[in-house]
Amino acid sequence: MAQKRLLKPTLSTNLTEATVQTITDALDAGVSIDDIINDDTPKFRGQKELSEEALNELVSLKSKGSAIPGQSLTTDPEAPYPWEQPPKFANPREALQDILASILTPDAVEHILASLLKGTSVSDLAMVILYSKYLEGSFNVDSMLLLAEPLMYMIMAIAEEANIAYNIEDGDLDEEDPEEIEGKIKELNTAFESIKQGVNPQTMTKDKLQTGALPQNLLDKIKEKGPEIRESLLSKGDE
Amino acid sequence: MGFFKSIKKAFKKITKGVSKVIKKGVKAVKKVVKKISSSKILRTLAIAAAVVVTGGAALGAFPGLASTQIGSAIVNAGTWVSNLPVVGTLTKPFQAMGSFAGETLYSAGARAGLIKDVDMAAKTIANAGGQTFTATKAALEAGTITSETVISQANALVSGTGSIGTTGTLAPKTGQFIERKGYETLTKEQLAEIGSKELLPSSIAKTVGSAAGSLVAPAVGFGKEIAKGYAMGKILGPDEQDPRGSAGFGAEEERQSQMDALQVAYNNTGIDIGDAYANMSFGTGDVGYLSNIPKGPDPLAI
Numbered sequence: 001m002a003q004k005r006l007l008k009p010t011l012s013t014n015l016t017e018a019t020v021q022t023i024t025d026a027l028d029a030g031v032s033i034d035d036i037i038n039d040d041t042p043k044f045r046g047q048k049e050l051s052e053e054a055l056n057e058l059v060s061l062k063s064k065g066s067a068i069p070g071q072s073l074t075t076d077p078e079a080p081y082p083w084e085q086p087p088k089f090a091n092p093r094e095a096l097q098d099i100l101a102s103i104l105t106p107d108a109v110e111h112i113l114a115s116l117l118k119g120t121s122v123s124d125l126a127m128v129i130l131y132s133k134y135l136e137g138s139f140n141v142d143s144m145l146l147l148a149e150p151l152m153y154m155i156m157a158i159a160e161e162a163n164i165a166y167n168i169e170d171g172d173l174d175e176e177d178p179e180e181i182e183g184k185i186k187e188l189n190t191a192f193e194s195i196k197q198g199v200n201p202q203t204m205t206k207d208k209l210q211t212g213a214l215p216q217n218l219l220d221k222i223k224e225k226g227p228e229i230r231e232s233l234l235s236k237g238d239e
Numbered sequence: 240m241g242f243f244k245s246i247k248k249a250f251k252k253i254t255k256g257v258s259k260v261i262k263k264g265v266k267a268v269k270k271v272v273k274k275i276s277s278s279k280i281l282r283t284l285a286i287a288a289a290v291v292v293t294g295g296a297a298l299g300a301f302p303g304l305a306s307t308q309i310g311s312a313i314v315n316a317g318t319w320v321s322n323l324p325v326v327g328t329l330t331k332p333f334q335a336m337g338s339f340a341g342e343t344l345y346s347a348g349a350r351a352g353l354i355k356d357v358d359m360a361a362k363t364i365a366n367a368g369g370q371t372f373t374a375t376k377a378a379l380e381a382g383t384i385t386s387e388t389v390i391s392q393a394n395a396l397v398s399g400t401g402s403i404g405t406t407g408t409l410a411p412k413t414g415q416f417i418e419r420k421g422y423e424t425l426t427k428e429q430l431a432e433i434g435s436k437e438l439l440p441s442s443i444a445k446t447v448g449s450a451a452g453s454l455v456a457p458a459v460g461f462g463k464e465i466a467k468g469y470a471m472g473k474i475l476g477p478d479e480q481d482p483r484g485s486a487g488f489g490a491e492e493e494r495q496s497q498m499d500a501l502q503v504a505y506n507n508t509g510i511d512i513g514d515a516y517a518n519m520s521f522g523t524g525d526v527g528y529l530s531n532i533p534k535g536p537d538p539l540a541i
Contacts, residue, residue: 007312009524011508016257016264018521019288022313023268026287031312033272036286037279067241092519100293123254131250141246146519148250149257150292157289160282169258180277 004030015149043165046173048119082137092146095139099151103129109158116159121167126151286310291521313523357386360393 007025012018027033075081089095102108115125126148134144152168159166167173265280272280290313361375369392370378378384505511510520 003308003312007523010522011505011510011520011524012522013508013510013518013520014260015288015291015521016260016284018525019284019291020264020267022291022523023283023287023309024271026309026312027271029312032308033283035307036283036309037275069241072242096292123258127247127250127254131247134246141249144246145249145253148253149260150288150519150521152254152257152261153285153288153292156281156285160285165278168261169255172258 002030007031015153019153041163043163044117045165046116046119046167048171081135083135085137087139087143088137089139089143092139092143095133095143096147096150098138099129099133099147100154102133103154103158112155112158113162113164116155116162116164116166119167119171119173121170121172122152122155122159123148123169125155283309287313291523357389360386360390363393364389 007022007029010018010021010025012021087095089098103112112125116122130144130147130151133139134141139147156166156168165173261281261284264284265277268280268284269275269277286307287309290310357379358376361372361379364370364375365372375384375389379386379389505524508520510518
């Protein structure tokens with residue numbers, strides 16, 4: 001179907017909502033998504049790989065210990081940490097542009113793709129990127145939280161471009177969609193219902209019976225032995 | 240609980256919430272488009288969101304995704320933006336930035352072995368000014384051209400023996416050819432000027448200063464504001480200079496006449512137009528979708 005009209009301008013404080021609005025409007029305007037639906041290129045599946053090396057690294061990091069409560073109060077006020085200073089970007093829009101500029105470089109994208117292939121979730125990746133930018137003093141905590149959604153979508157788009165099946169949250173790639181399961185159960189129930197209705201003796205007539213289900217020699221045998229077959233024990237029988 | 244621990248906890252909560260919202264979004268689209276698997280809807284959602292976030296530039300940044308019908312339709316939805324006076328003339332640098340981002344994404348995918356050789360080759364031909372990526376793909380699907388032909392054409396271009404784009408002084412290595420658009424050739428004088436302007440970080444300025452003739456290093460950090468004004472004048476040419484001068488990165492706001500067009504969309508959603516810059520809002524009617532265009536820095540060859 002050809003596109004009937006241009007899309008209406010959409011606006012929302014929530015990216016998902018804006019995107020859903022845009023898609024819904026696009027579908028209403030006759031934009032086809034067949035090219036996405038019919039694309040059956042097999043995807044690279046993100047899979048967790050456990051390695052001894054990584055585990056050792058984690059153990060060594062953990063064994064280094066953490067800050068003593070109140071340690072931050074002992075630092076020199078004249079030399080504050082980057083996150084203790086005014087942020088580089090006060091406006092989250094500019095912060096987002098800065099992040100996109102950092103992640104849309106060949107090296108960064110390559111690392112992102114490698115992480116996704118190793119099963120790292122999109123939310124974990126977003127957290128690492130935003131947290132490290134926060135530590136650099138690029139933006140404040142509030143902006144960091146605001147940027148989570150757009151950044152997660154950008155990582156998802158990178159993964160889609162590279163044709164990777166990714167985890168949005170840890171391990172959700174292996175989870176079954178409850179809605180799909182429900183749909184399958186519904187389908188099964190409907191099938192059972194139709195079978196039940198199909199064998200209803202009241203609706204069953206001789207002309208509906210399928211011929212050829214039993215081999216002819218077996219039918220002949222039944223015919224031959226017919227009179228010998230006992231009637232039901234509950235039947236009235238001859239009195 | 241320590242400060243950082245509470246930040247991490249809050250972040251975990253947010254990302255969990257976002258994941259839920261994404262799944263809800265999938266369900267919402269599923270209501271409209273029935274009998275399609277959730278993964279396909281998620282793909283559609285990711286494409287659309289990338290286009291909405293980057294405002295049109297995603298068409299270049301994500302060639303595979305944004306060349307889909309819905310991707311193009313969303314980008315075209317912002318054409319009313321480019322029809323506005325002033326803004327319309329400023330869309331080119333941002334488009335170039337988008338396409339540069341696309342190159343990086345594409346070459347990274349290729350290096351990671353995730354993108355087919357034939358797709359890489361098709362991109363190369365498109366970048367060299369030949370047939371567009373989508374046209375080559377369509378020809379491949381129709382069977383009018385073979386993958387081998389496309390790859391050999393691209394290799395010919397890269398090695399400098401091809402007929403398109405052989406005028407450039409660059410000869411990127413095989414396998415990295417699609418990074419070509421990330422390069423620009425500057426004269427010795429231009430390089431000296433950049434080096435002397437102290438616009439660049441000292442490490443880069445040093446390299447620039449020692450370079451002779453043309454600069455053949457890949458563009459670094461296209462989003463950096465460094466030497467923005469210089470790049471506008473020297474690389475894009477006088478016709479495409481920012482008519483408002485080169486204000487600091489992000490320091491500009493749209494003029495009232497430009498904001499008028501947005502008033503309706505903002506009113507309908509119950510957002511005060513005055514808050515347009517203070518809040519994160521999204522969509523094709525968003526000021527961010529508009530302001531991305533003139534504010535976006537250009538791909539600078541440093």
